[in-house]
Amino acid sequence: MSTDLMTLQNPLPAIPMTRGCPFSPPAEYEQLRQAAEWHKVTVMDGRQIWMVPTYSAVRAVLGDPRFSAERDRPGFPYINQSQKELIKSSPAMVTVDEPLHSQIRRRATYAFTGKRVEALRESTQQLVDSLIDDMLAKGGPLDLVTEFALVIPSTIISGILGVPAEDHQHFHELTNKIFTLTNGPEGVAAGRLGLEAYIRELVLLKVQEPKDDLISRYVTEYLNTGELELEEVVTQIRTLLIAGHETTSSMIALGAAFLMEHPQYREQLRQGDDKIAAGAVEEMLRYLNIMHRGLVRMALEDVEIEGKLIKKGEGVLCALNSANRDAEVFAKPDELDFENPNRNHVAFGFGIHQCLGQGLARMEMQVAFKTLFTRIPDLKIAIPLSEVPFKTDVTVYGVHCLPVTW
């Protein structure tokens, strides 16, 4: 499977995405980490940017304000059509630098503190239990993505924002249009415009009739006071709605597939306490790496990182999946240790843009995995692993569907 060190091209023709084992990063990354020189990789529009392969260098870049995430700077490199498309709207927190970044982010952080996340644990447990009740009543085989993995984060983020449950299907379809890598510019644009039109309508409804939810808070505190324009509110809600369901659902489905294929880990989770469940989530985040295309930044001046010079205006691609398997930092990178999990992984990124919803995502996954395998201990994938459609064609890795039975 592994490509020979000698044959690894520099620049790489594309971001490596073909996994040998569906649960581990492509073999190229290990070689990239070990090579004396960094490689470049060809991304959109023929641009070549540096591939940053090691844990220490990834953290150094993401934690350094001389590397910008502001995607509408001239010359900023793109790795997906969605990145080009999403900056056509009012700026989102994830694509701007300080000080604007903190101004935008701090209007939302309120809803994602540790205490507010913990307050949602009980209702999340009830939701997960009722989904499993439904699964047991229906009987297998059924698709774990649509019946379980996608419903949990969609319901929770919708509850926080104040998005009606009956609209889930609609915003899932629009989100898929944006992030399907094989979609052309028109398809991606249609997804963004559709999603924003939907959110705009929802915000205007809350103007008429504010409720006790985050969209209403944006309306009463920022829109009605003139602090934000309507389009700014639309972008912020779009960010939270997309980020809140797409990633976590992928992790729940992929993590469940991993646990079904690895009974020793599944049993450890099933028999362990809540601490083990939390450790399992941490280690699966590190191990599975759903952000398989990495994070892009652009150097605002010449910067030297670990002896490598990155020139002003050059792009870098921080390979989170590679960093998370770096043996320089993780004693046994290719094993999972639920008892002593590595919490210093970069699955949620690093630096000022590190995931705002990480506490929420962790809580949802802890409840989901623990409850699923406690209540249905003999859950298994209903088709051969080789037939499972893994999401190699989407910006966030996962599974398109996962037929399971018991």
Add this chain to the structure above:
Amino acid sequence: MLKVKLDQDKCVSGGQCVFAAPEVFDQRDEDGVAVLLREDVPAELVDGVREAADICPALAITLQEN
């Protein structure tokens, strides 16, 4: 004794410090920004505080050995 410092302007409210060392860090209700509950770190809390400083994505936590 180990002393810990927190730069609230840098904080991005990820909440990981509270998880690593709940006796030393808390979060403001209104925006999740971390607050320091104590500056001096007794021996039994040192590991948690070191972890908090290491994983803080915004590099907002610094340690001073005395």
